[in-house]
Amino acid sequence: VAPIALADWHRQDAQIMGTTVLVQAWHKDAAVARAGIDAVIRDMHRIDALMSTYKADSELSRLNAQAAHHPVRASEELFSLISRALEFSELSGGAFDVTYASVGYRYDYRQGIRPDDRTREALLPGIDFRHVILDREQGTIAYRREGVRIDLGGIAKGYAVERGAAILRKHGIEHGQVGAGGDTRLLGDRRGRPWVVGIRDPRDRDRMVAQLPLVDEAISTSGDYERYFEEDGHRYHHIIDPGTGTSARGVRSVSVIGPDATLTDALSTGVFVLGATDGLELINRLPDVEAVIVDDEGRLWFSSGLDMQQP
Ligand code: ADP
Ligand code: MG
Numbered sequence: 001v002a003p004i005a006l007a008d009w010h011r012q013d014a015q016i017m018g019t020t021v022l023v024q025a026w027h028k029d030a031a032v033a034r035a036g037i038d039a040v041i042r043d044m045h046r047i048d049a050l051m052s053t054y055k056a057d058s059e060l061s062r063l064n065a066q067a068a069h070h071p072v073r074a075s076e077e078l079f080s081l082i083s084r085a086l087e088f089s090e091l092s093g094g095a096f097d098v099t100y101a102s103v104g105y106r107y108d109y110r111q112g113i114r115p116d117d118r119t120r121e122a123l124l125p126g127i128d129f130r131h132v133i134l135d136r137e138q139g140t141i142a143y144r145r146e147g148v149r150i151d152l153g154g155i156a157k158g159y160a161v162e163r164g165a166a167i168l169r170k171h172g173i174e175h176g177q178v179g180a181g182g183d184t185r186l187l188g189d190r191r192g193r194p195w196v197v198g199i200r201d202p203r204d205r206d207r208m209v210a211q212l213p214l215v216d217e218a219i220s221t222s223g224d225y226e227r228y229f230e231e232d233g234h235r236y237h238h239i240i241d242p243g244t245g246t247s248a249r250g251v252r253s254v255s256v257i258g259p260d261a262t263l264t265d266a267l268s269t270g271v272f273v274l275g276a277t278d279g280l281e282l283i284n285r286l287p288d289v290e291a292v293i294v295d296d297e298g299r300l301w302f303s304s305g306l307d308m309q310q311p
């Protein structure tokens, strides 16, 4: 995709939430565009400080440390994102499950570290979204047992970019884009043209397997090629099958397109775990949601609303 060289486009990138954030906005008044972009980036830092599990003093880290011992009062924002995450667990039959982290925290993809089989099996009972008890009246969260951990890495970036698009809109910006890693929220069109989002070949970063023209939509991609290491011919990547506590098998990437980035983020991760057949069955049941999947033999699968051909 050619870089946007039109006048009145403004862009800024930043490193937040362990990934590259990119905000673009179109506005006649450069000061308006700048203010909008800055507000989005500030908001993302705020969300990261609240929800990162890499920060011991984040609200989520404190929840993980205490919720097995007593109910913990949570901010409205953390409460409602965890509540949504649990809804996606129900919807996906447990494929999307933020308690994956009960085992998942023992993986370090940068350093090639994973739990041995015995440790993994010992920690596995901690994975189950039904261990998480939300008390709406009290605004508290509790875990039913010890060893349960939540990580919002599969949904928080989508949430953040969805908020980012809303912030741009509040600033009077109608055309823009907020992306964080694999999650992108497009605001409006690209001034009279659709945005064109490429879906990368999971085994060749210079090749695209599809190009999607999109207007005012969210797209999230979950892949096995960004965060992984190889050991004994096995690829260990960051999407965990809650049933086994180890990397999900069967597909290489899943892209989900829909009206809300929180939804597309959670679904891309959940569908990755479900695999092509069950995953597309879920996508095809949902209104206004489409998906493109690359399976482990490089074949492309499309949801029923996409009439696509391989380029
Ligand atoms: P990206 O990190 O590129 O946005 P995803 O949206 O697929 O990609 O998120 C992957 C992250 O989701 C992992 O790094 C981990 O934090 C989290 N995760 C892994 N497995 C699961 C799962 N089964 N359910 C929910 N979240 C998961
Ligand atoms: Mg996701």
Ligand code: MG
Pocket (backbone or CB within 6 Å): 153, 154, 155, 157, 158, 181, 182, 183, 220, 221, 265
């Ligand atoms: Mg994501």
